[in-house]
Amino acid sequence: MRKRAIAFMLLFSSVFSNIGYAANSQQIEQTTINVTTTGSADLYAATKQGKKAYVSTMEIYLDGEQVKPIAYLISVDAYGAYTYFKLRDLAYLMNGKDCQFSVDYDEKTKQIIAKSGEQYVSNGSEMKASSSGDQTAYETNSPIWLDGEKVEIEAYNINGNTYYKLRDMGDVFGFDVSYKDSSRQAIIRTPGYTGSDTPESEETPDNKPDNTLPPVTPEPEQTPEEPTPNKVDGVLTVLIDVGHGGSDPGATGTAPYDFITYQNRKVVAGGTISEKDFNLPVALCLRDLLEANGAKVIMSAETDKYVSFSERKEIIESNADKADMLISVHHNSFNGNASGFELLAQIKYKNGGDGLELAQAFEKRYYENGRTRHAPTVFKEGSNGDYYAILRYAANVDLLAVISEYAYIDNANDISxxxxxxxVKQEAQAMYNAILDFYSTHEY
Ligand SMILES: [Zn+2]
Structure with missing residues (x-):
């Protein structure tokens, strides 16, 4: 392990907005072709392979009322699936709100024209799918001309209609979007709305106070230090060991509801979810965050493949000189009831020092994500050093390492x-923050 002077501050910048937005240069210009009736399906097929678009079951609340726009889940990047909505549905729903806008399609110029503040005029297509069930989505270049300005956001064409991400539309048209309950609910709030996110519960107010914990004093607003771009300077090198993969699924559990994996595979409620469905996307997201901020990353795998322990040992040994630390990404399992995160560290730090402090940096950020801790940092000794192979291989070449178990995959509540x-991004962001926290006070 190299030692270099420490020299970087914490970076809290979110780079997500820059990740996963595919370049659109080679796509066709048409935006609202009806692929089933105009014969344009061939054009799409020739231009770009479609992706499976799954009917979304997400609950959508607009200013506290549940609404039911048409929505599809599509996996577009390595982290998982996003939900896409029809522009016309949102325009229809926003009618009468401060942020209302009109939508028109100019047949001649093939432009989608929106005007803010104008009332939306229905064309009868809103809030219904042109065909039922899962569909095929084609990436498309469909800028919105808003008040004469061209706005380019990621778009998919499904059955001749253009779909955008809700949050992107919120940014463009000025409404707020947040997700709750692990993205089972999307909460839309328009400017000026001050009510609750979802309809008030039916419970009588008298039942409530007795069971309610005293209000928690909100933590003081985190004041991120001044963001300093690229303070890592391409010097910090992180080795990410991706748990399991390929023929080794790792721990398994049961999907509590329909779930679309990062590989755009649907696991229906009650179906089996595997640890490897999460270890890789989290690791890839962590890699992207680190690289986007100037760190170097070495990965044990960048695709879903089997990597044996002897190969992992080889990767650790051959990169021991380059890497400053190793993070091994796993998700836990026990008896179906255990919950919370767990960090496993090298036994040489059981009485304190870098390994314990690194684990604590992760714990602090996991708590901030609302996670609970299953158990204090684990230091487990085997017959010849660390009990856990990855920690032992790293310890043998003097490389600082921790294993992260963020949640219990065999506990549907916990893994949700x-x-x-x-x-997935929240988990990776916490890991990224933890690594930077640690190296703001330690040398590398
Ligand atoms: Zn594992």
């Missing part, structure tokens, strides 16, 4: 925190 790309 990452059954969405938002959750």
């Amino acid at each position: 925190c990452i059954l969405s790309n938002e959750g």
